[in-house]
Amino acid sequence: MTHDSTSNLPGAACPLPLAHTDRIVMGHGSGGKMSHDLIARLFIPAFDNPILRAGDDAGVFAASKGTARYALTTDCHVVTPLFFPGGDIGRLAVCGTVNDLAVMGATPRYLTAGFILEEGLETAVLEQVVRSMQAAAAEAGIQIVAGDTKVVQKGSADGLFITTSGLGTIPEGIHISGNNARPGDVVILSGPVGDHGIAVLAARGEIEMETDVQSDVAPLNRLVAALLAAAAPEIHVLRDPTRGGLATTLNEIARQSQVCIHLNEASIPVRPAVAAVCEMLGFDPLYVANEGKLVAIVAPGQAEAVLSAMHQAPYGAEAVIIGEITAAPNGRVLMKTAIGGTRIVDMLAGEMLPRIC
Amino acid sequence: MFTPYRSPSLVQATLAEIRQATSQPWVIMEICGGQTHAILRYGMEQLLPPETELVHGPGCPVCVTSLDLIEKALAIASDPQVIFTSYGDMLRVPGVDRDLFSVRAAGGDIRVVYSPLDALRIAQQNPHKQVVFFAIGFETTAPANAMSVLQAKALGLKNYSALVSHVCVPPALSAILNSPANRVQGFLLAGHVCAVMGYHQYPSLAEQYRVPMVVTGFEPLDIARGILETVKLLESGRVEVRNAYERVVTFEGNHAAQEAIARVFEPCDRKWRGIGAIPLSGWKLRPEFQAYDAESRFQVGSIQPEESPLCIAGQILQGLKKPPQCPAFGRACTPEHPLGATMVSSEGACAAYYHYPAS
Numbered sequence: 001m002t003h004d005s006t007s008n009l010p011g012a013a014c015p016l017p018l019a020h021t022d023r024i025v026m027g028h029g030s031g032g033k034m035s036h037d038l039i040a041r042l043f044i045p046a047f048d049n050p051i052l053r054a055g056d057d058a059g060v061f062a063a064s065k066g067t068a069r070y071a072l073t074t075d076c077h078v079v080t081p082l083f084f085p086g087g088d089i090g091r092l093a094v095c096g097t098v099n100d101l102a103v104m105g106a107t108p109r110y111l112t113a114g115f116i117l118e119e120g121l122e123t124a125v126l127e128q129v130v131r132s133m134q135a136a137a138a139e140a141g142i143q144i145v146a147g148d149t150k151v152v153q154k155g156s157a158d159g160l161f162i163t164t165s166g167l168g169t170i171p172e173g174i175h176i177s178g179n180n181a182r183p184g185d186v187v188i189l190s191g192p193v194g195d196h197g198i199a200v201l202a203a204r205g206e207i208e209m210e211t212d213v214q215s216d217v218a219p220l221n222r223l224v225a226a227l228l229a230a231a232a233p234e235i236h237v238l239r240d241p242t243r244g245g246l247a248t249t250l251n252e253i254a255r256q257s258q259v260c261i262h263l264n265e266a267s268i269p270v271r272p273a274v275a276a277v278c279e280m281l282g283f284d285p286l287y288v289a290n291e292g293k294l295v296a297i298v299a300p301g302q303a304e305a306v307l308s309a310m311h312q313a314p315y316g317a318e319a320v321i322i323g324e325i326t327a328a329p330n331g332r333v334l335m336k337t338a339i340g341g342t343r344i345v346d347m348l349a350g351e352m353l354p355r356i357c
Numbered sequence: 358m359f360t361p362y363r364s365p366s367l368v369q370a371t372l373a374e375i376r377q378a379t380s381q382p383w384v385i386m387e388i389c390g391g392q393t394h395a396i397l398r399y400g401m402e403q404l405l406p407p408e409t410e411l412v413h414g415p416g417c418p419v420c421v422t423s424l425d426l427i428e429k430a431l432a433i434a435s436d437p438q439v440i441f442t443s444y445g446d447m448l449r450v451p452g453v454d455r456d457l458f459s460v461r462a463a464g465g466d467i468r469v470v471y472s473p474l475d476a477l478r479i480a481q482q483n484p485h486k487q488v489v490f491f492a493i494g495f496e497t498t499a500p501a502n503a504m505s506v507l508q509a510k511a512l513g514l515k516n517y518s519a520l521v522s523h524v525c526v527p528p529a530l531s532a533i534l535n536s537p538a539n540r541v542q543g544f545l546l547a548g549h550v551c552a553v554m555g556y557h558q559y560p561s562l563a564e565q566y567r568v569p570m571v572v573t574g575f576e577p578l579d580i581a582r583g584i585l586e587t588v589k590l591l592e593s594g595r596v597e598v599r600n601a602y603e604r605v606v607t608f609e610g611n612h613a614a615q616e617a618i619a620r621v622f623e624p625c626d627r628k629w630r631g632i633g634a635i636p637l638s639g640w641k642l643r644p645e646f647q648a649y650d651a652e653s654r655f656q657v658g659s660i661q662p663e664e665s666p667l668c669i670a671g672q673i674l675q676g677l678k679k680p681p682q683c684p685a686f687g688r689a690c691t692p693e694h695p696l697g698a699t700m701v702s703s704e705g706a707c708a709a710y711y712h713y714p715a716s
Contacts, residue, residue: 025458266365281471284398339368339577341400346711 031243032348057100071106074165084203086214090132095219097166098140102221103238105176106168112146114163119154140219180236181257185325186303190294191318192269197288218292223313230309237297244348245287250333251347263323263335287348362576371581382408389547390417418494419446423628426522427452429657434465442476443491445469473505480517489651492519497549500614503621518651528638534566543587545573548602555610559598574602
């Protein structure tokens with residue numbers, strides 16, 4: 001147990017801090033601050049290299065100096081239930097990795113897939129997941145070229161876990177990174193937030209709640225290709241806000257680029273059904289997971305061109321401008337609230353918990 | 358959600374009325390953590406006249422649940438025969454040196470539920486396990502918790518019990534108003550609590566301590582209206598209890614809910630985390646429902662840890678200090694490393710300040 005520097009602070013004698021440094025808890029997988037702390041404390045120092053240190057969704061490198069650049073990424077997929085309205089773990093496993101490549105401006109080419117299967121899993125379930133991966137790969141235009149399968153004893157896994165790794169090629173002249181947001185840039189969001197998180201939550205059946213919300217899980221590479229074709233040099237940052245939601249993703253960008261992101265709450269789309277569930281459980285839709293949304297930060301002169309290109313492309317029909325970049329206070333996300341106040345939008349802390357009332 | 362209660366123009370108009378009505382500084386406490394959360398989430402404090410100071414009251418049930426009850430919960434949840442069920446917020450509240458997350462990571466079967474009736478269903482589905490529900494909350498959650506005990510009895514369930522930690526608003530108000538350091542001049546009463554209990558308990562309190570009180574809801578317009586009514590009463594020197602949440606709250610409250618509470622619970626002394634013991638400020642199970650009392654079933658009554666006497670959370674819950682005045686706020690104490698319960702729950706004053714600070 002780490003007690004931090006609390007003992008040095010005069011007057012601070014609250015109950016002891018629980019840093020959760022001695023054991024992994026669910027919050028370490030939330031995609032929020034606890035995940036970031038774990039990465040910063042353990043993984044980055046251990047594996048440190050310039051490619052990893054860039055802190056983007058995929059590592060970007062050239063095979064040798066002056067040759068074509070590649071994007072390489074990996075993603076583990078665990079979801080309960082395996083099938084949910086709008087998708088399943090197979091579609092998620094393909095799209096998650098395709099999207100991590102696409103947001104680096106890469107053309108996704110090849111995927112590998114690792115399967116950890118729990119003893120007793122019905123083969124029909126596995127077949128259905130594999131067919132779904134096949135369909136998603138066809139939609140994204142990529143090939144799955146290698147794989148591995150392991151079986152663990154009953155109780156050692158939750159049915160089926162999938163890990164996918166992906167390789168993409170980055171066209172000449174494309175330089176997209178979370179470091180590139182500049183004051184004056186415009187923030188565009190491809191559609192309503194929170195659909196995936198709420199669809200999966202409802203599908204778990206733990207709460208008495210009927211909703212028709214569908215997961216937004218989708219491959220975004222064609223959407224990205226359309227906006228690169230419209231305004232490639234003026235597109236500075238692309239990200240897909242997944243775990244931790246839009247709020248966490250924008251905080252990552254604000255910190256990486258050392259800028260301030262100003263949002264306008266009234267312009268951030270949330271489906272009424274998602275808003276209703278969030279109201280009921282005390283969730284903020286800005287922190288709920290998405291699996292098929294794109295954030296694009298672009299030079300102001302190209303915002304309209306990018307927006308109209310997105311409107312014509314798959315999964316971009318509901319794209320809107322949600323904010324802009326300023327210089328200060330850097331590293332922060334601010335939001336003008338619906339009634340005209342301003343507040344800071346922070347990262348997700350640990351696990352998202354329903355409020356009591 | 359597109360309700361008129363979040364309409365920017367209606368809220369702005371009410372805020373303008375507040376500015377017009379205000380001629381001098383006033384200190385107003387909102388009781389309920391849900392109101393604190395909304396005030397900070399919508400950035401309302403910046404929109405109020407500088408003379409209006411809001412202080413954030415003790416109305417977060419997660420924050421005020423005493424350390425000994427948390428320790429009892431941790432002990433029960435560690436029992437391999439137990440499925441421990443709780444509202445999500447409680448999992449992060451630190452006990453002496455661990456929280457329910459730690460117990461879960463060490464193998465405890467701890468499940469987040471949204472209602473005690475979910476816990477009851479888990480008990481029916483797991484007849485060979487003991488299912489315990491952490492029954493925390495103000496008057497708001499008491500009816501459902503009472504119903505779960507009545508249903509368990511009706512169903513003859515032997516494996517369901519509740520770890521009861523109910524607290525009540527009026528005794529806490531008295532405690533705040535009795536404090537020699539009290540600064541609060543008017544109260545926004547907790548709308549949900551009043552929906553259950555009505556507000557007939559408050560006129561005598563208002564009269565005794567000479568402070569106006571206004572029953573207030575949770576949307577920005579509700580809160581703005583509650584503040585406006587309170588400021589008007591303060592400015593005119595009138596001591597009254599008014600209802601600015603008429604669409605939900607009546608003077609008498611919900612009789613059926615009150616009857617369920619009265620059948621199952623009786624008043625008791627209760628410790629509030631950070632504040633200390635307040636006489637007759639809680640509810641416990643009546644003797645005829647002792648069979649459903651987790652504290653006696655698991656014999657954890659002797660767990661009585663000492664709370665630090667210096668924790669600032671108590672002063673925050675009483676409105677004597679604001680979260681940023683704590684030297685640990687936002688540095689050593691953050692929602693993922695909470696030092697105090699007020700940082701843990703999203704309804705806690707410190708967490709609300711941390712998530713929604715004024716820019």
